[in-house]
Amino acid sequence: MAEKTKPSRRQRERQRHRSEIVDAAMRLFAEKGFHNVSMQEIAVEAEFATGTIYNFFDSKETLYREIMDEVADNVLSLVKPILEGETDEREKIAGFIRASIRIFQENSAAIRLFLRANQGPLAHVSTAHFSGTAAKVHDILQAMLKQVFAAGVRKGLFRPIDPCVVAPALDAALRAIVFSAAEDVQDSALEEKVAGIEELFFRGILHDAWNLAACVKAASDREES
Amino acid sequence: MAEKTKPSRRQRERQRHRSEIVDAAMRLFAEKGFHNVSMQEIAVEAEFATGTIYNFFDSKETLYREIMDEVADNVLSLVKPILEGETDEREKIAGFIRASIRIFQENSAAIRLFLRANQGPLAHVSTAHFSGTAAKVHDILQAMLKQVFAAGVRKGLFRPIDPCVVAPALDAALRAIVFSAAEDVQDSALEEKVAGIEELFFRGILHDAWNLAACVKAASDREES
Amino acid sequence: MAEKTKPSRRQRERQRHRSEIVDAAMRLFAEKGFHNVSMQEIAVEAEFATGTIYNFFDSKETLYREIMDEVADNVLSLVKPILEGETDEREKIAGFIRASIRIFQENSAAIRLFLRANQGPLAHVSTAHFSGTAAKVHDILQAMLKQVFAAGVRKGLFRPIDPCVVAPALDAALRAIVFSAAEDVQDSALEEKVAGIEELFFRGILHDAWNLAACVKAASDREES
Amino acid sequence: MAEKTKPSRRQRERQRHRSEIVDAAMRLFAEKGFHNVSMQEIAVEAEFATGTIYNFFDSKETLYREIMDEVADNVLSLVKPILEGETDEREKIAGFIRASIRIFQENSAAIRLFLRANQGPLAHVSTAHFSGTAAKVHDILQAMLKQVFAAGVRKGLFRPIDPCVVAPALDAALRAIVFSAAEDVQDSALEEKVAGIEELFFRGILHDAWNLAACVKAASDREES
DNA sequence: TATGAATGAGGATTCATTCAT
DNA sequence: CATGAATGAATCCTCATTCAT
Numbered sequence: 001m002a003e004k005t006k007p008s009r010r011q012r013e014r015q016r017h018r019s020e021i022v023d024a025a026m027r028l029f030a031e032k033g034f035h036n037v038s039m040q041e042i043a044v045e046a047e048f049a050t051g052t053i054y055n056f057f058d059s060k061e062t063l064y065r066e067i068m069d070e071v072a073d074n075v076l077s078l079v080k081p082i083l084e085g086e087t088d089e090r091e092k093i094a095g096f097i098r099a100s101i102r103i104f105q106e107n108s109a110a111i112r113l114f115l116r117a118n119q120g121p122l123a124h125v126s127t128a129h130f131s132g133t134a135a136k137v138h139d140i141l142q143a144m145l146k147q148v149f150a151a152g153v154r155k156g157l158f159r160p161i162d163p164c165v166v167a168p169a170l171d172a173a174l175r176a177i178v179f180s181a182a183e184d185v186q187d188s189a190l191e192e193k194v195a196g197i198e199e200l201f202f203r204g205i206l207h208d209a210w211n212l213a214a215c216v217k218a219a220s221d222r223e224e225s
Numbered sequence: 226m227a228e229k230t231k232p233s234r235r236q237r238e239r240q241r242h243r244s245e246i247v248d249a250a251m252r253l254f255a256e257k258g259f260h261n262v263s264m265q266e267i268a269v270e271a272e273f274a275t276g277t278i279y280n281f282f283d284s285k286e287t288l289y290r291e292i293m294d295e296v297a298d299n300v301l302s303l304v305k306p307i308l309e310g311e312t313d314e315r316e317k318i319a320g321f322i323r324a325s326i327r328i329f330q331e332n333s334a335a336i337r338l339f340l341r342a343n344q345g346p347l348a349h350v351s352t353a354h355f356s357g358t359a360a361k362v363h364d365i366l367q368a369m370l371k372q373v374f375a376a377g378v379r380k381g382l383f384r385p386i387d388p389c390v391v392a393p394a395l396d397a398a399l400r401a402i403v404f405s406a407a408e409d410v411q412d413s414a415l416e417e418k419v420a421g422i423e424e425l426f427f428r429g430i431l432h433d434a435w436n437l438a439a440c441v442k443a444a445s446d447r448e449e450s
Numbered sequence: 451m452a453e454k455t456k457p458s459r460r461q462r463e464r465q466r467h468r469s470e471i472v473d474a475a476m477r478l479f480a481e482k483g484f485h486n487v488s489m490q491e492i493a494v495e496a497e498f499a500t501g502t503i504y505n506f507f508d509s510k511e512t513l514y515r516e517i518m519d520e521v522a523d524n525v526l527s528l529v530k531p532i533l534e535g536e537t538d539e540r541e542k543i544a545g546f547i548r549a550s551i552r553i554f555q556e557n558s559a560a561i562r563l564f565l566r567a568n569q570g571p572l573a574h575v576s577t578a579h580f581s582g583t584a585a586k587v588h589d590i591l592q593a594m595l596k597q598v599f600a601a602g603v604r605k606g607l608f609r610p611i612d613p614c615v616v617a618p619a620l621d622a623a624l625r626a627i628v629f630s631a632a633e634d635v636q637d638s639a640l641e642e643k644v645a646g647i648e649e650l651f652f653r654g655i656l657h658d659a660w661n662l663a664a665c666v667k668a669a670s671d672r673e674e675s
Numbered sequence: 676m677a678e679k680t681k682p683s684r685r686q687r688e689r690q691r692h693r694s695e696i697v698d699a700a701m702r703l704f705a706e707k708g709f710h711n712v713s714m715q716e717i718a719v720e721a722e723f724a725t726g727t728i729y730n731f732f733d734s735k736e737t738l739y740r741e742i743m744d745e746v747a748d749n750v751l752s753l754v755k756p757i758l759e760g761e762t763d764e765r766e767k768i769a770g771f772i773r774a775s776i777r778i779f780q781e782n783s784a785a786i787r788l789f790l791r792a793n794q795g796p797l798a799h800v801s802t803a804h805f806s807g808t809a810a811k812v813h814d815i816l817q818a819m820l821k822q823v824f825a826a827g828v829r830k831g832l833f834r835p836i837d838p839c840v841v842a843p844a845l846d847a848a849l850r851a852i853v854f855s856a857a858e859d860v861q862d863s864a865l866e867e868k869v870a871g872i873e874e875l876f877f878r879g880i881l882h883d884a885w886n887l888a889a890c891v892k893a894a895s896d897r898e899e900s
Numbered sequence: 901t902a903t904g905a906a907t908g909a910g911g912a913t914t915c916a917t918t919c920a921t
Numbered sequence: 922c923a924t925g926a927a928t929g930a931a932t933c934c935t936c937a938t939t940c941a942t
Contacts, residue, residue, distance in 0.1 A: 172400060484710075622850060
């Protein structure tokens, strides 16, 4: 018993310390960007010694990547059920949008960091060496979105558009809006009422949305052939 | 005559050298990001000595900013006439999209750099201290887009949507698409045929596009009140 | 007990290291001057890595200034009691002179540095930005000397001379002599016998010394009116 | 004839340019110190190109040294006749003091530079590599002063003091006073009336002046033996 | 000679990482 | 595990000097 408890307590302690470090690092990275934050700064913010961080993470890069991965996993776990549920595609997209907003408002620091480093397909451009789970998660998410759109088109719920275009476009536009909203509102506590958005998506809007994007992609595709 | 030429030659030489440095720096910044490029690297790439760069730019930051500003000015000068022309709003937006693609394909390195640092409203987060012309240009562009959308809505060309939502959304989506296209195609020479896109925009697509975005914004606005 | 010692040891170690750096820097600065010493040099001399110095001092300038301030404080603490004691003014000046010599001989490197940077009113010319405590100390010392002279004159111990002239003159002359003596002697161990000087000052010499200086000052003052 | 004139004009032109550079450099050196002035700065101040300076001086160091030497020669040529004249020693010292003041006021920039770099015997400490004429001049001057004092003592004009003490002391004190006067007065135009000082020196003041200094030196000498 | 752009070694400073306690 | 001082490679920037025109 004692053997089970003691290590367990240790474990929990360790986990707590780890997450304190992660929190501090996340806050700083989100605010100032990877390169403008030093390990010493993180240590101070986390109220640990410099060396302690290295008991949890092999390097600054690792720390960053692991944070990103955690965030990414969180996001995915929240969004995945929505996109893979049993509802129709229209509903899925609507749910995705609502969820995106909620997630953003609930974890603004974390997500801000995530979005920032993963601005669309640029992720691996800007952060070439940080191609951990985060990048994969992005790809998974995109894949799911594409599938939803493809299905929706097949069923005639959406106009015939290229999913490979709509998916990133939706993502990008969402981020842009969510961010600009965040900037206007600043710490508003309105997050709970997001529910009201739901009905809006059934005015049939989605129907022909994003076709613009489709055209663009189509055009550039045609050029290639 | 000789007197006229001599100083001019110096000037021209200097200008050429300057742009060689700018080119090298742009290439590297675009590829690896501001913090992952050293002045030495730029010097080597530009085939000059380290110190020479400082005869043209006061600091690494200045170099970066000036590059950004130049690119921004270029973009603006290409896009502005389109958005401020005498054509109807639908045409303007269509033109803007086409121009964006063309610009991107013609100056991929430069633009890639610009877009990267100016991804929507994030610009001032990630690059707080680089708020020269580039940031202003972004704002100007957004303002122009908003006006076009507002006018289009008033004339009934577009559905009633909030310009403050559509403008950043269009921008973001465009970038996402343009980039993903760029990644697939890589230096394709198909740029000239972009003309074909034109007709697409008159299938009436724009009519109700982006309403989705509007809903999102509307919802989050409502929450505030 | 152990708890008390452990942090204290760290503290003491740190202090020891700090003073090793200070010593090395002082030696080098005194020998070669501020601009002719590099941080690397200091690091090597102190047998530390370059970065270590920056754990103690924010910059080369700070290092220099802090050294100066320390020295200045030391000097002041030694000289002040003499000039502010209960003895008569003649005695005070005599004591000041003796103390100056002794101080110089005991801390030759440190003082050499201090004197060098504070050569009379030139201090702020040559070392404009190093105006920390050191400059203040110089002013304090001068003020005290002036008071002593003024008092001495009032009591008839000294001829009527302008204290504002004698003070800097005494200071400068003392330095000159002390330095030239130092150069001849080079690390002589005769410091202990300085006591013998005492009697000399009672041959009444001080009585009309420095009047020359007074004349000069008087003359230039008169010119102004 | 033409041959004589043409090179002569060239010569004069060259000389003029040289002295323009010297003037500029002197101003800057005097104001900011050797290490805080760049050749580019000097070039700009002199209104020449950087390279031009190197047509006149081999290096920055050379430039500095040559300036110093010129100034030193000037000072010496003004002071030497006074100290070597046919007058009695008392007069010589008085003349020396008066001349010092006049020189200082007439060439404040130049002299300020000279004095600054030659503050007593420190000269070769602080500026080890600048041991050109300037240092020699200083020694010559000191030697002459010592002779004058020695002679004065022998003739009973001065009390018996060690010339090796009085000479540097007088020098140092003079500078201190002259500088502090300069600081109070700032660009006063009273220089011409210095003549009035003369009489002051015959109040017999010099008689026992500087004995203090003598004592000090004596004491430290005795310690050595 | 005059020019001024180019050079590149040198110097101050930062910061990820290590390691003895 | 926690600590935090020590490390030193890496980086930005300066500036004396050269040299082609």
